[in-house]
Amino acid sequence: DAKTTQPPSMDCAEGRAANLPCNHSTISGNEYVYWYRQIHSQGPQYIIHGLKNNETNEMASLIITEDRKSSTLILPHATLRDTAVYYCTLGLTGGGNKLTFGTGTQLKVEL
């Protein structure tokens, strides 16, 4: 019952920007968009999250459309170490609210 859809895979050249899209057309008004990534056989790593404004941190930028039905995660200068599965998910601000994951996007960064 994942509420997000992502392309199953993407390739990116090292040093170029990686733009990973996510559709969340049924997002509710108080749900945040969270992005995580998972490198093989490790736990997911937090990247960024946002409600409706675009966000940027040391890892990535998050662009959320005005209607909030989709978003894009941008890795400005992808490196080989960014090869991972990237998950877009929705969550509420309350501490007990759970995150559920869709299938994610396998990003492969190549030379």
Place this chain on the structure above:
Amino acid sequence: GAVVSQHPSRVICKSGTSVKIECRSLDFQATTMFWYRQFPKKSLMLMATSNEGSKATYEQGVEKDKFLINHASLTLSTLTVTSAHPEDSSFYICSARGGTGTYGYTFGSGTRLTVV
């Protein structure tokens, strides 16, 4: 930042035995923790929500008598796989949310369970 420690990272057990996996929030208190299961090349599947001092809430289709969850303190939740069988072999991951200024959900490093 918030750190969640999960132990053991790998475990091999015989069919019919039980295995306990620990999930600790190291620098914050977590009233709620979450347990996930992940099969190879698949996404994370939420198994249950672990609530400190009360019973866990299990997702539909997850056997509560098979996967025992205990959240006895604000920093520790345990998942016990009882009477393990080979089909229980999987990657189990916990997460927690909490800590001052915590932005989201912090995940443990996962436990690879192999039942032989």
